[in-house]
Amino acid sequence: MRAVLLTLVFLAGLGLAGAAAVVTFGLYNVSAQAGHLPGVSWLLHTTFRNSVALRAPSMEDAPPLDDPDLIALGAGHYATACAFCHAAPGEARAATAAAMVPAPPPIEEAVAQWEPNELHWIVENGVKMTGMPGWPVEERGDEVWAVVAYLVAIQNGQAPKLPEASEGVAYCRTCHEAIAGPVPRLDILSATYIEDQLGLYATGVRPSGIMAQAVSVVEREDFAGLARELAASTTAPTARAIAGDGAAGERLAKQGTRDVPACTACHNGEAGKGPVLHGQSEAYLAQHLKLWREGTYQHNAKMLAAARDLSDAEIAALAAWFASLNSEE
Ligand code: HEC
Ligand code: HEC
Ligand code: HEC
Structure with a gap:
C-alpha cells in the first residue's frame, strides 16, 4: 500500500514538473499558424456549445425580434462592431480575420446553429480565449436584443443591407435620423445636453454598448461640433402611432x-x-x-x-x- 502511494506521489510530481517545464521553457507552441492539436478543437467547441445552452437567458424579456426598427439598429451596430471579423452577409472576410485561430465564422455560418436566447448570451458575454468580444458595458442585456434581432433576420434570409460606411455627423444620422422606436431623436435636444451625454457614454458613466461603440469611432475633440450640428438638425425618423394612454x-x-x-x-x-x-x-x-x-x-x-x-x-x-x-x- 505504502509503495503504491509513493509511486502515485512520484508520478504526480513528475506531471507537475512536466507542466512547469512546458510553461517555463516555452515548449508549447502558441503559433496560430500551427492550429490546435487533433481533438482539441472538438473539445473546445463542445464545451462552448454546452456552456451557452446552460446559461442562455429566458425569452420572456425579449422585445419582438421582427420589429424592423430593432433590426435596423442591430444592423447599424453590427456594421462597425462585428463586420470587421465576421463580414457582412454574403461578403468575404478580410484575410487577416480569417487567419485567426479559431477563425470568426462568416456570419451566416456563425448564426446557423443557435437559438435567439443563445445568440443573446454569446453577444453579451463573448467567448473566452477565442477573440470573440463581450458587450462593451455590463447590465445592458436589454440593448443586446437589437443585435439578436438582426442575427435572426440573417437566419431567415431577411436581413436589411448594412448602412454604408460614413463619417462624422453623417454616421450619427444613419441611426438617429433613420430609425424610430429604440433610437432617440436628437433634433429636439440642446447641443449642451447632447455634448454632455457623449462624454457620459465615452466614460461609461451612462452605460450603453451601442453608444460606447459609436463615440469610440469619432474623435473626442469633435463632440461639441457634432452636438451643435445634430441639435440644429430638422430631420427626425417618421414617428410611430402611439400605443399607450x-x-x-x-x-x-x-x-x-x-x-x-x-x-x-x-x-x-x-x-x-x-x-x-x-x-x-x-x-x-x-x-x-x-x-x-x-x-x-x-x-x-x-x-x-x-x-x-x-x-x-x-x-x-x-x-x-x-x-x-x-x-x-
Ligand atoms: C475580433 C473579432 C471578432 C469580433 C469583433 C466579433 N466576433 Fe464573433 N466570434 C469571433 C470568433 C473568433 C468566434 C469563434 C468562436 C469559436 O468558434 O470558438 C466568434 C463567434 C461568434 C458566434 C458564435 C459562432 C459559433 O458557432 O462559433 C457568434 C454568433 C458571433 N461571434 C457573433 C458576433 C457578433 C454579433 C459580433 C458583434 C457584436 C461579433 N461576433 C464580434 C470573433 C469576433
Ligand atoms: C448604431 C446606431 C447608433 C449610432 C451610429 C449612433 N447612435 Fe446615438 N444612440 C443610439 C441608441 C440606441 C441610443 C440610446 C442609448 C442608451 O441606451 O442610452 C443613443 C443615444 C444617443 C444620445 C442620448 C440621447 C438622449 O435622449 O439622452 C445621444 C446624445 C446620441 N446618441 C448621440 C449620437 C452621436 C453624436 C452619434 C454619432 C457619433 C451617434 N449617437 C451614433 C444609437 C446610435
Ligand atoms: C428634479 C428634476 C427632474 C424631475 C422631477 C424629473 N426629471 Fe427626468 N431628468 C432630469 C435630468 C436632470 C435628466 C438628465 C440627466 C442627464 O444629465 O443625463 C433627466 C432625464 C430624463 C430622461 C432621459 C433619459 C434618457 O435616457 O434619455 C427621461 C426619459 C426622463 N428624465 C423622464 C422623466 C419623467 C417621466 C419624469 C416624471 C416622472 C421625470 N423625468 C422627472 C430631471 C428630472
Missing part, C-alpha cells in the same frame, strides 16, 4: 403623486433642468424610464429619485403622453 400620462406628468414628482417641473425646455421629452420616441422613453427605475442609470440623482417609484402602467402612460406632444410645444 396619453391622458393618464398628462395628469401624472403635470401634477405628480405622493411618490412621484411632477416631470414637467424639470422637463419643460428650460436650460440646465432636464432634456426636452416632447415628441421623443414612446418605445425609447418607456425603456429608459425602466433603466432609471432599476438603477442601471444613475448619472443624475434627481432623475434617479423621480423614477424610483414608477409602476409599469405609469411608465407606459408617461411615455405615451410625452411622445404624443408636438416637439414645438
Whole structure:
C-alpha cells in the first residue's frame, strides 16, 4: 500500500514538473499558424456549445425580434462592431480575420446553429480565449436584443443591407435620423445636453454598448461640433402611432403623486433642468424610464429619485403622453 502511494506521489510530481517545464521553457507552441492539436478543437467547441445552452437567458424579456426598427439598429451596430471579423452577409472576410485561430465564422455560418436566447448570451458575454468580444458595458442585456434581432433576420434570409460606411455627423444620422422606436431623436435636444451625454457614454458613466461603440469611432475633440450640428438638425425618423394612454400620462406628468414628482417641473425646455421629452420616441422613453427605475442609470440623482417609484402602467402612460406632444410645444 505504502509503495503504491509513493509511486502515485512520484508520478504526480513528475506531471507537475512536466507542466512547469512546458510553461517555463516555452515548449508549447502558441503559433496560430500551427492550429490546435487533433481533438482539441472538438473539445473546445463542445464545451462552448454546452456552456451557452446552460446559461442562455429566458425569452420572456425579449422585445419582438421582427420589429424592423430593432433590426435596423442591430444592423447599424453590427456594421462597425462585428463586420470587421465576421463580414457582412454574403461578403468575404478580410484575410487577416480569417487567419485567426479559431477563425470568426462568416456570419451566416456563425448564426446557423443557435437559438435567439443563445445568440443573446454569446453577444453579451463573448467567448473566452477565442477573440470573440463581450458587450462593451455590463447590465445592458436589454440593448443586446437589437443585435439578436438582426442575427435572426440573417437566419431567415431577411436581413436589411448594412448602412454604408460614413463619417462624422453623417454616421450619427444613419441611426438617429433613420430609425424610430429604440433610437432617440436628437433634433429636439440642446447641443449642451447632447455634448454632455457623449462624454457620459465615452466614460461609461451612462452605460450603453451601442453608444460606447459609436463615440469610440469619432474623435473626442469633435463632440461639441457634432452636438451643435445634430441639435440644429430638422430631420427626425417618421414617428410611430402611439400605443399607450396619453391622458393618464398628462395628469401624472403635470401634477405628480405622493411618490412621484411632477416631470414637467424639470422637463419643460428650460436650460440646465432636464432634456426636452416632447415628441421623443414612446418605445425609447418607456425603456429608459425602466433603466432609471432599476438603477442601471444613475448619472443624475434627481432623475434617479423621480423614477424610483414608477409602476409599469405609469411608465407606459408617461411615455405615451410625452411622445404624443408636438416637439414645438
Ligand atoms: C475580433 C473579432 C471578432 C469580433 C469583433 C466579433 N466576433 Fe464573433 N466570434 C469571433 C470568433 C473568433 C468566434 C469563434 C468562436 C469559436 O468558434 O470558438 C466568434 C463567434 C461568434 C458566434 C458564435 C459562432 C459559433 O458557432 O462559433 C457568434 C454568433 C458571433 N461571434 C457573433 C458576433 C457578433 C454579433 C459580433 C458583434 C457584436 C461579433 N461576433 C464580434 C470573433 C469576433
Ligand atoms: C448604431 C446606431 C447608433 C449610432 C451610429 C449612433 N447612435 Fe446615438 N444612440 C443610439 C441608441 C440606441 C441610443 C440610446 C442609448 C442608451 O441606451 O442610452 C443613443 C443615444 C444617443 C444620445 C442620448 C440621447 C438622449 O435622449 O439622452 C445621444 C446624445 C446620441 N446618441 C448621440 C449620437 C452621436 C453624436 C452619434 C454619432 C457619433 C451617434 N449617437 C451614433 C444609437 C446610435
Ligand atoms: C428634479 C428634476 C427632474 C424631475 C422631477 C424629473 N426629471 Fe427626468 N431628468 C432630469 C435630468 C436632470 C435628466 C438628465 C440627466 C442627464 O444629465 O443625463 C433627466 C432625464 C430624463 C430622461 C432621459 C433619459 C434618457 O435616457 O434619455 C427621461 C426619459 C426622463 N428624465 C423622464 C422623466 C419623467 C417621466 C419624469 C416624471 C416622472 C421625470 N423625468 C422627472 C430631471 C428630472
